[in-house]
Amino acid sequence: MLRATLNAVYVVVAREMIKFMREKGKLVSTLARPLLWLFLVGGGMSRLVSPDMGIPYTQFIFPGIIGMTILFSSIFSSISIIWDKEFGFMKEMLVAPVPRFSIVIGKALSGTLVSTVQALLIVLLYPLLGLDLSVSQILLIALVSVLLSFCISSLGILIATFYESFESFSVIMNFIVMPMFFLSGAMYPVKLLPPILEIFSRINPLTYGIDALKYMVFPEKRFLTHDFPLSLDIGVIVVASVVFVSLGALVFERRK
Amino acid sequence: MAPIITVQNLTRKFGELTAVDGVSFEVEKGTIFGFLGPNGAGKTTTINILCTLLSPTSGSCTIDGHDCLREASLVRKSIGIVFQDNTLDKELTAYENLLFHGYLYDIPKTERKQRIEEALHFIGLYERRTDPVKKFSGGMKRRLEVARSIIHQPTVLFLDEPTLGLDPQSRSNLWEFISKLPATRGVTVFMTTHYMEEAEICSNIAIIDKGRIIAQGSPEQLKKSIGGDVIYLKTTDNTRAMSTIQQALGLSAEERDGELFISASRGDACIPKLITTLSDAVVSVRLQRPTLNDVFLKLTGKAIRPETVSEGDELRQSIRSYRRKFDRGKS
Numbered sequence: 402m403l404r405a406t407l408n409a410v411y412v413v414v415a416r417e418m419i420k421f422m423r424e425k426g427k428l429v430s431t432l433a434r435p436l437l438w439l440f441l442v443g444g445g446m447s448r449l450v451s452p453d454m455g456i457p458y459t460q461f462i463f464p465g466i467i468g469m470t471i472l473f474s475s476i477f478s479s480i481s482i483i484w485d486k487e488f489g490f491m492k493e494m495l496v497a498p499v500p501r502f503s504i505v506i507g508k509a510l511s512g513t514l515v516s517t518v519q520a521l522l523i524v525l526l527y528p529l530l531g532l533d534l535s536v537s538q539i540l541l542i543a544l545v546s547v548l549l550s551f552c553i554s555s556l557g558i559l560i561a562t563f564y565e566s567f568e569s570f571s572v573i574m575n576f577i578v579m580p581m582f583f584l585s586g587a588m589y590p591v592k593l594l595p596p597i598l599e600i601f602s603r604i605n606p607l608t609y610g611i612d613a614l615k616y617m618v619f620p621e622k623r624f625l626t627h628d629f630p631l632s633l634d635i636g637v638i639v640v641a642s643v644v645f646v647s648l649g650a651l652v653f654e655r656r657k
Numbered sequence: 658m659a660p661i662i663t664v665q666n667l668t669r670k671f672g673e674l675t676a677v678d679g680v681s682f683e684v685e686k687g688t689i690f691g692f693l694g695p696n697g698a699g700k701t702t703t704i705n706i707l708c709t710l711l712s713p714t715s716g717s718c719t720i721d722g723h724d725c726l727r728e729a730s731l732v733r734k735s736i737g738i739v740f741q742d743n744t745l746d747k748e749l750t751a752y753e754n755l756l757f758h759g760y761l762y763d764i765p766k767t768e769r770k771q772r773i774e775e776a777l778h779f780i781g782l783y784e785r786r787t788d789p790v791k792k793f794s795g796g797m798k799r800r801l802e803v804a805r806s807i808i809h810q811p812t813v814l815f816l817d818e819p820t821l822g823l824d825p826q827s828r829s830n831l832w833e834f835i836s837k838l839p840a841t842r843g844v845t846v847f848m849t850t851h852y853m854e855e856a857e858i859c860s861n862i863a864i865i866d867k868g869r870i871i872a873q874g875s876p877e878q879l880k881k882s883i884g885g886d887v888i889y890l891k892t893t894d895n896t897r898a899m900s901t902i903q904q905a906l907g908l909s910a911e912e913r914d915g916e917l918f919i920s921a922s923r924g925d926a927c928i929p930k931l932i933t934t935l936s937d938a939v940v941s942v943r944l945q946r947p948t949l950n951d952v953f954l955k956l957t958g959k960a961i962r963p964e965t966v967s968e969g970d971e972l973r974q975s976i977r978s979y980r981r982k983f984d985r986g987k988s
Binding site for chain 2: 411416419423489491493494496497499500
């Protein structure tokens, strides 16, 4: 049982890694999105936003852009489950003598790996923004990235279990991913949101991930930095991860 | 011999629709079993239940003594499956597809490589092992799937429309390969097909229609059950020949389009007698034996037809290109 589980997790992760390594173009286009937001949106907005808020706007959105990288690459990675259903490979795994929850674990882990790598590539841009990060700060960012990537990947898997075809993709993008990004405190502090939207922010796991990243990027508390206690951030991410993974596994184990 | 697959009173409902309705049959070890029926008759549902993808509404089935519902993981270990739709990962190479399968079925490390290479030689794709599967033709993909389904040495192999959409040559190659499996590997083959001539290689056949088994037996038995052979006879004087045949041989003949039409259980043995009796009056004679297609037509009232492959393929093709566009644009 354990052996079968490990084998299956290995297959899922190895398969995703092979594809990740082979599709270099995909990596470039995935990294293009955060770069556009950071330099084009952030650069433009920084002229509008008054600079006396403690930190320049492009620096303020940096943790949010790291979070965005994780959000998109994790969701894309998990949603490959829908492609697998559509293109048949999922059946090959479902009839194999392996526990089905191992597919969920494998997908969550490969999503985590892929997203963390991409997030760290974005983190390395910090000198361009006039930030000064120490090695320990970068390591802590990496740690938070791992946790957040696992959480969002698990959420992606849970979403993917409800869809049978990729036609639902734009629904997922427009009604789940984009609102999650905008309501995460990535582009503006959560506390500036109208109360009704703040509720959505507070049930959004990405909010806590980005908040934790803000802690790591800006160790000193200022107006535009973190909104919640760090323990709450980490707690929410961990609990949400466990809930998402368990629900995903449960749905997978159930035979129709 | 003890049956390797037993299906008892299997029923599966999808809401109001009863896809499989009290189906029972057995498959003997080391044979090729054909499961035939028109589209939507319940074939794929039955296969999905047998290979543990679906659970039955009621009834039971076992494979190699393991219950498909309660001992799913043991059942999964002992079966290999080629689904109607391709389930290879087209981005991976042929070798990688087989390698991952090897991991999923926990083939011992010492044997993994050797078995995969042997399988690749067996299907004649060894030279192409490092090519991504998306570069393969339909026939090559099918062969690779069959190879994949046997590298873990299953006791039962399920083939759901393995030749759908293949050209005639690939089809006959594939069947040549499949028909050897029981003898060379001791595999029991459970197959569905729309091509009735392909079902001739089965030792036993069950015909399913509207979720129920309507006939079972060997191809010979089934053909006999709808009446024997038909002899078409042309004579110089059909009316006289008709009465002669009636009196001398006790066979009834009918005239159709200037030919006499005689039903006989063993047509081949009947022809010499006819010729002796009628001697010079015979102009031409031909024998027609019922085909499985006739059996099918008679029992279900429908000619069996392959699903419209082209449409499905087209759809899948457009899905693929759409997906590629999507991946490029959004990720």
